[in-house]
Amino acid sequence: MSTAYRLTGFDRRTQGDALAALLGVSFNFPPEDAPDWWDRGGDDQLRVLEADGGRIAGTLLHIPMGHYFGGRSVRCCGVAGVAVAHEFRGRGAATWMMRQGLREMRAMGYPLSSLYPSTMPLYRNAGYEMAGVYYTTTIPLRAVEVRSHERTMREVRELDIPAVEALYRQLAAERNGWLDRGRYLWSRAREPRLGPAHGFVAVGPDGVEGYLWFVNQKGEGWKSRMMITDLAAATPEAGRSLLGFLAGNGTMHEDAVCHLAPDDPLLQLIPEHCFRSRMQERWMLRVLDPAAAMAQRGWAPGLSGAVEFELRDDLFPENEGRWVLEVAGGQAELARGGQGRMKLDVRQLAQLYSGYQTPAALARVGRLEAPPEVQATAATLFAAPQPQLTEMF
Ligand SMILES: CC(C)(COP(=O)(O)OP(=O)(O)OC[C@H]1O[C@@H](n2cnc3c(N)ncnc32)[C@H](O)[C@@H]1OP(=O)(O)O)[C@@H](O)C(=O)NCCC(=O)NCCS
Numbered sequence: 267m268s269t270a271y272r273l274t275g276f277d278r279r280t281q282g283d284a285l286a287a288l289l290g291v292s293f294n295f296p297p298e299d300a301p302d303w304w305d306r307g308g309d310d311q312l313r314v315l316e317a318d319g320g321r322i323a324g325t326l327l328h329i330p331m332g333h334y335f336g337g338r339s340v341r342c343c344g345v346a347g348v349a350v351a352h353e354f355r356g357r358g359a360a361t362w363m364m365r366q367g368l369r370e371m372r373a374m375g376y377p378l379s380s381l382y383p384s385t386m387p388l389y390r391n392a393g394y395e396m397a398g399v400y401y402t403t404t405i406p407l408r409a410v411e412v413r414s415h416e417r418t419m420r421e422v423r424e425l426d427i428p429a430v431e432a433l434y435r436q437l438a439a440e441r442n443g444w445l446d447r448g449r450y451l452w453s454r455a456r457e458p459r460l461g462p463a464h465g466f467v468a469v470g471p472d473g474v475e476g477y478l479w480f481v482n483q484k485g486e487g488w489k490s491r492m493m494i495t496d497l498a499a500a501t502p503e504a505g506r507s508l509l510g511f512l513a514g515n516g517t518m519h520e521d522a523v524c525h526l527a528p529d530d531p532l533l534q535l536i537p538e539h540c541f542r543s544r545m546q547e548r549w550m551l552r553v554l555d556p557a558a559a560m561a562q563r564g565w566a567p568g569l570s571g572a573v574e575f576e577l578r579d580d581l582f583p584e585n586e587g588r589w590v591l592e593v594a595g596g597q598a599e600l601a602r603g604g605q606g607r608m609k610l611d612v613r614q615l616a617q618l619y620s621g622y623q624t625p626a627a628l629a630r631v632g633r634l635e636a637p638p639e640v641q642a643t644a645a646t647l648f649a650a651p652q653p654q655l656t657e658m659f
Contacts, residue, residue: 269317271359273366276312276325278304284322285314292349299459303347306453312347313370315363317354324350324363328371329659332446333378333551334439335620335650336564339446342378343371344659364392365581368554372582377558380551382658389550393581395613397551397620398443398653401527401543407492407516409540414506417475422465429474430467437498442621443653451659455479455496463495466511468504476504478511485520494524496657497532505535525656549655551616556585557600559619570594571643575636576606577615585612593647608636608644621650 276285282301290297304312307327315324329344345367350359371379380397383389422430431452438444445451456463460481468476476499485491492515499505509532512522526533528543553559556577572592579585590604608625610618614633617623625641625648628634636644 269323269354269357269359271323271362271366272316273363273370274314274316276304276309276314278309281314281322285312285325288322288325288349288351289347291352293347302459307346307450311450313363313367315350315359317359322351323354323359324348326363326367329448329450331448331451331659333380333620334441334444334446336566337439338562338564339439340378340559340562341376342380343374343376344445345379345381346659348381360388361391364388368392368552368581372554375555375558377553377555377562378551379554380549382547382549386550389552390613392552393579393612393616394550394552395616396548397616397622398549398655399527399545400547400549400655400658401525402546403524403526403528403530403533403541403543405512405522405524405533405536405541407512407519407521409538410509410513410516411537412506412509412513412535414503414510416503416510417468417470417501417507419466419468419507419511422467422477426467426474426477430477433474433477433500434496434498437500441654442650443655445655445657445659451657454659455657458493458495460493460495468499468507468511470501470503475499475501476508478508480522482519489520490518492519492522494522497524497526499532502535505532508532509535527652527654527656529652547658551620553585553612553616553619554582556589556612556615560591560598560600563598563619565593565596565598565647567596569596569647571647573608573640573644573647574604574606575608575610575644577610577612579612582612591647607640608634610634618644618648620653621648622653624648 286297286300289300311328317323327347331344332339333342463479463481465479467474478497480492480494483491574590576588588606592599625644
């Protein structure tokens, strides 16, 4: 007989112990650390998978946030902490939970959902697809050779926080895919679980122009390593001063590890090609509500065009069928109609939307069908730099 499941809210008082045990064994951390994680995420963002008789079979966490696309933040429900108890594994519990979870997110008005997968088929079956990358970049500090002190680097004060957050938002809006952080993501950047973090700001005549947060970790021998959990510079002076700050730590620290992509402008200020970047993870995106996703994002001013497409989505019948995307004046509208000249699944729509794949590349692997002129228009509309994230969630 197949198990009947229910996805419910979380009650820490009655379910806390069982859920902490499940998370501890699934993610390899001490169960007593679970409450700290719930405090960051918020109990109201946890979902519990209950099997017959109220037994806890699984869980997931919603992370309310946004992704910047085309300079505007699109509401997104990040998903983390997906876990199923061992006794329920291998018989579709996670698949059921994800699909049910997505129905709830769509009903809550989220146009997008994203996550880091530990296994892809599970999430592909729910309509997610690979949509961007996450790098780890290691910078040997002795090789940075930037001695700038153009901006004062001082320890962050509570009063600096609004300026720090505004600076992040300003820079993130210029990047393709970066997160519009909520409470959970800011807590991971400034109070990482790695250990106590130091925060410094680069201060110029008009206030905060850059910042970094890092945790010191033991490296080889007596040397240490700086694990950078957040880093941003809004001006060349602040960028050089942040690098000067890193270089200034080069006597005691072997290297600094951050998650900027190798093409990040800040890394271009290092005179030599001394840093190494490794593509560490891929993240996945799910388009829950195509019309809202297209309307909420930004589009380059001056860009105009229309694409008629036919969408498949085996979870949301309301997304299926023919649509016309019209882009003009920095805005887009998605309306019903057209001839469905481009045919694709909702998973490939996510890849076009983020700019991770082009129509031609998807057609080459049999994931999209469209005449060349339709592919060319879609390629122009969705053209974007490689979508990246600089943080895990
Ligand atoms: C991953 C996990 C949630 C899967 O739960 P589940 O209920 O067994 O998953 P399902 O039965 O719905 O399987 C769905 C798909 O997931 C994939 N999958 C499940 N377990 C897997 C494993 N151990 N290794 C690789 N892929 C796996 C398979 O592709 C599977 O499809 P298939 O059965 O058609 O091959 C569960 O194994 C777990 O809690 N793991 C530890 C924590 C974790 O990795 N969480 C995910 C974080 S992103």
